[in-house]
Structures are given as structure tokens and as C-alpha cells.
Amino acid sequence: MNLWNPAGASLLVRIPLSWIFGVLAALRRALYRRGSLRVERLDVPVIVVGNITVGGSGKTPLTIWLVDRLGEWGWQPGIASRGYGGQSRQPALVEPTSDPARMGDEPVMLARRTGRPVVVAKRRVEAAKALQQSGCTIIVADDGLQHYALGRDLEIAMVDGTRRFGNGRLLPAGPLREPIARLENVDIVVTKGHPHPGEFGMELTASCWRNVTAPDLSRPSEFFRDRSAHAVAGIAYPPSFFEALRRLGIRVIEHPYPDHHVFARNELAFDDDLPVLMTEKDAVKCQRLGLQNAWYLEVEACFDTAFVAALRERLERMRKTSGGA
Numbered sequence: 001m002n003l004w005n006p007a008g009a010s011l012l013v014r015i016p017l018s019w020i021f022g023v024l025a026a027l028r029r030a031l032y033r034r035g036s037l038r039v040e041r042l043d044v045p046v047i048v049v050g051n052i053t054v055g056g057s058g059k060t061p062l063t064i065w066l067v068d069r070l071g072e073w074g075w076q077p078g079i080a081s082r083g084y085g086g087q088s089r090q091p092a093l094v095e096p097t098s099d100p101a102r103m104g105d106e107p108v109m110l111a112r113r114t115g116r117p118v119v120v121a122k123r124r125v126e127a128a129k130a131l132q133q134s135g136c137t138i139i140v141a142d143d144g145l146q147h148y149a150l151g152r153d154l155e156i157a158m159v160d161g162t163r164r165f166g167n168g169r170l171l172p173a174g175p176l177r178e179p180i181a182r183l184e185n186v187d188i189v190v191t192k193g194h195p196h197p198g199e200f201g202m203e204l205t206a207s208c209w210r211n212v213t214a215p216d217l218s219r220p221s222e223f224f225r226d227r228s229a230h231a232v233a234g235i236a237y238p239p240s241f242f243e244a245l246r247r248l249g250i251r252v253i254e255h256p257y258p259d260h261h262v263f264a265r266n267e268l269a270f271d272d273d274l275p276v277l278m279t280e281k282d283a284v285k286c287q288r289l290g291l292q293n294a295w296y297l298e299v300e301a302c303f304d305t306a307f308v309a310a311l312r313e314r315l316e317r318m319r320k321t322s323g324g325a
Helices: 009-034 059-072 105-114 124-133 180-185 238-247 280-289 305-322
Strands: 046-050 077-081 092-094 118-120 138-142 154-160 188-192 200-211 218-220 228-233 251-256 276-279 294-303
Touching (some): 059 077, 059 294, 092 105, 105 138, 154 305, 188 305, 200 305, 228 238, 238 294
Parallel strands (some): 046 138, 046 154, 077 118, 077 138, 188 200, 276 294
Antiparallel strands (some): 092 118, 200 294
16 A cells, blocks of 8 residues: 555545544644643753654665764763564563564664664664663653654654655655654654755765674675676665665666565575675575575765754754763
8 A cells, every 4th residue: 555645546536534533633632732631851962863754765774863862972872672573562662683573673683783773662762761771861762753652852753865855744644744844853864865955965874784694794785786686675665775785886686575574484595696686674584594605785874064063053952951971
């Protein structure tokens, strides 16, 4: 089902439902704003990274970059997540070796890439509290823009620069979780790709290829240039990955799957000796499948100096308010 640009009779059916969704979303936010629903604030600063649309927009690379920078700038960061697709209900610490089926693929990926504490719980508030109790001096709430029960000191909203907001309608008639006007109330808007005025741009650069079964085995990003390869993607928008591979000069054989798809080994056993290429998030789920010629692309988020300066200025204010990191 295409929620970004639905058409035909299905759209006409969904439009009235989107009106209801919009009213309920607005009512919920108003209840939190007025204090009718409880907002829990922590003793340490909380940064929320999220978006107003369904599907991927680059939140995970931004979160990794942000947590790395916070550590460099003297904070002790931790990541709070709901653990999409995971089975953990109570706060649970995610290890780099944790089972993605239990903890969720993105939290395991974040734990591996950052080396920082990652806690998942059905309620992000509980995950954040656990991180605070463990000694973290700042919390990054992954995909928590609509989780208003958790008080926040800084909101960063991600936008997909290619798809933007689709048809501009709320769920289920479009991809929006909240109206576009919600972006007027966030602190920073980051756009993957080409930013509009008032937004900061984020570019993703290919760092290297890593073997899915043995991640310590790496190859340069241009290793598969001018070669054919199977590309599998169980992410929100597989075409973005396939296009990234084409920009690396790879002849792509596309195999798209639904977001958070749980792969079976036979799905990745093709009748040839071509390499199988995938995203890092998918590789987390496939590491235990014993694949020999499968590789994932490690990417890094890149920002200009204006974004870094704006972020550091806000962080310094937060540091003074919290009494220092």
C-alpha cells in the first residue's frame, strides 16, 4: 500500500479516516500541552529525533552521528528506543550481540555502531529513565517526536528531501503522522538531500562495505563498481538504497522487501555467484544466516558547519541549564 501517493477509490475511502486521525492526534497533543495527560521530565536533557511521516527519512544515521558528537563534546549519551519489531516490554539494555528479533533491528544496529548504552522499552519514558539511572548525562530518544509523554529539551525533525511529504495528507490517506505545520514548532529541521529554506541538509556518504557474517572484514566503497550484484532491502523505501548503489557504479538486481522484514536464508540464496548487497539495518538481522558473499554498506552522515554551530549553541544552553555534563 502506497501511503505517500495513494490514488483512486482507496484514497476517497481513506480521506474521512484521515480527518478523524487528525482530530484525535490534535486532541492528544493538546491534552499533553494543557497537562491533562502527564509529561514526565528527566533530570538530564532529552533530545528527540523523529519525523512527521511514516517510513524512513534518515533518522538512524543522524542519531549515530549525534551520539558520536555528544560523546566528543563531553556528554555521556544514551539512546532510548521503543524497539520496533522487538519483543521487549520492560526496559532492557541492548547489547551489540543482542537478538534483533527480541530487541529490534535498529536498536541493535545503534548499539553496534555507537558503543553507547541503548535501552528499549514499550514506553520510551521508561527507557529514558533507565538510561538516566545508569549515569547518562543526556538522552537521545530515537523516533520519539510523537511520544509526548517524554519531556524534551530539543526536537530534531528529519525530512526526506526526495519524497518530502507525499500528497500532504494525514494517515491513512497519506504519509503524515502530524500536519506539516508541526515542523514550525520543532527546534531543528534536517533534510536528507536538498533542504528548503530554514532546513539543514544531511548527506549520506558510503564509508565501506563490510561482510555480513564477519563485519571485521571490509572492502572499500568502490569495490563492486562495474559489477552486477543482488541488492536486497527490507527498509521503508528500498529505491533509495538501490539508487545509492547505482551511484557507486553497481549494476543492481533489485529485491525489495517490506520494512523490518525478517529474512530467511533461502530468500538470499540466488542461483549464481553474484554478491548480495544490503543495508546495515538488514545485515543486523542476517548475520546469523551464515551467508558467505553478502555485504552491507556502512554509511556516514555529513553536515555543514552551520548545522554543527546551531546544534552546539543549543547544547551549550542545555548544559548551563542542567548544571553541566
